[in-house]
Amino acid sequence: MKIYTKTGDKGETSLVAGVRVPKFADRVEAYGTCDEANSQIGLALSLLPESVDWKELREVFHVIQTKLFHVGAELATPEGKKVGWPIGEEDVTFLEGQIDKLDADLPALTNFVLPGGHPAAAAFHVSRTVVRRAERKAVHVAQQEQVNQAVVKYLNRLSDYLFVVARHINKQTATAEQTLHE
Template identity: 70%
Template sequence: MGEGTNVRIYTRSGDKGETSLIHGVRVPKHAARVEAYGTCDEANSCIGLALALLPAGPEWDEVRRQLAVVQTKLFHVGAELATPPDKPVGWPIGDDDVTNLERQIDALDAQLPPLANFILPGGHPAGAALHVARTVVRRAERAAVRVAAEEAINPAVVRYLNRLSDYLFVLARYVNQRLGRPEPTLHADDGT
């Protein structure tokens, strides 16, 4: 936008409970597609919060790089979910995106002690934010599955969201371990 350009953030076009998908198709704001891509946006914001909470320093550059890619891919997932099934998708998610996440999960998990107990979300604020992002991605996955039950979507979208929540879980553990703030573990109730 050039200097002096006055663009309003609000459009008033959604005041009657409808919104536009990509290519201008109008749908109710409660439509399954809107819920799915809105939840992807919410997850992306949680990842942004986690990035903001990561400590400064070059030792975190690779994590920041990975999360920047994830944020871009999650934006692409949202755009794909916001595209009607009969319209072209600008940035389709593919099996290579899923495979890349799997490689990153394996690389991070190899640096962690094996899980002996269920963990409770927490630890360092950046790790806790990644746990929040993980749960929001799971909700986005459920919403995408609902869309897929009603109309055709790229099956790689659901696979990507599934692996992304796994990646965020392992990354939360990795961040917490490196910062010396592991999550609390779930133990049998001891009555206290």
């Protein structure tokens, strides 16, 4: 199988089940942004310092990156077609549990945290903003077509999780968080 197919040379791409749409279609924008978020998470993971054992966090992100691929597949599946890997409420609950686990060990928020700190934390903040954009695009698609609401919830919780992960990394690396000056 070749990497290039030439089928997109005229500005169209295929959704799941072979439905052809313009590359700027809302569904394409939504799943493309999920792909961008997944790549950004991969970059952020590559910046984790070797001085800390991140085994458990990496295992959680293996699940998350797989699920984010599934979210993209759901968004690439046109209305009325069967989704191969559906996202469910249990996936949202998994993220909530991970948020609660990390957040319990963090100082309480008393002000807005500015993105930054350790390079890995800063990269997770960027990941968070890309996921928020994916969420906005998924909501836009959901206003026009049928979209599994667990997809939107998953993206919402994932951005929350990425925020907590960034704070966790700053704490584990003894990097001070910068907050908003009033």
